[in-house]
């Protein structure tokens with residue numbers, strides 16, 4: 109069987125300290141991404157909402173129009189900054205996420221999404237993922253958040269092919285809590301699941317690492333989670349702790365809450381080794397339960 113990851117590759121997750129100043133965030137992201145590429149990274153990931161503060165009240169102000177592709181510089185400075193940066197650094201750049209607007213700024217029926225753009229080494233747009241599962245939670249006395257007050261959900265699973273390496277899947281933060289999405293992406297051949305994400309001090313402690321390791325062990329693939337750095341002056345306190353987990357669910361590297369870069373080698377052999385040792389990939393019982401990646405339905 110062909111290897112899912114065709115050759116070893118260095119993956120970097122940039123845990124960025126963002127501010128309310130978008131141009132500053134973009135130039136700071138450029139500096140840190142170039143630093144990651146100097147470390148040898150060929151796939152570089154930015155955090156969720158890396159060019160704005162995180163919070164529903166900020167989304168309309170910071171939203172950019174991404175359609176038509178490519179949008180003009182004034183419609184989406186972030187699109188152009190990420191595209192130029194991917195080309196400058198000759199990397200695959202998973203541009204965290206940004207608030208996206210579809211419609212005119214003064215149009216009440218315009219829709220907003222939490223959207224991740226991925227660019228290739230030639231600066232071309234390779235994929236767009238709109239967060240599928242909106243972050244609506246209410247843990248009394250701890251945290252209440254309702255993205256659905258202002259955002260609309262995306263409607264697709266995002267898997268893309270990097271010709272030299274293989275397939276990767278991209279989803280955003282809360283999406284990680286829905287194992288079906290990861291499972292389908294892995295079953296479609298992804299060697300790496302990437303989640304730009306911004307967990308908080310309540311759920312970060314509870315579930316951030318657990319979710320990363322769970323998606324890895326379920327699917328025997330690499331998983332990368334990339335958070336903003338924590339800023340206690342900001343309204344939303346991100347958990348940080350960006351990390352990469354291997355197909356055996358071991359944490360390869362994890363940051364603390366401060367700005368930093370995780371940079372690790374993903375091995376071309378590790379997935380096959382892991383699947384050979386614990387062969388759940390060939391032991392599935394699709395005669396007992398359906399393969400949802402093939403659209404199977406459970407019949408009682």
Ligand SMILES: O=C(O)CCC(=O)C(=O)O
Pocket residue numbers: 156242243280281282283285305306307308311312315
């Ligand atoms: O799932 C969680 O606990 C946090 C999710 C989140 O912060 C997000 O989706 O932005």
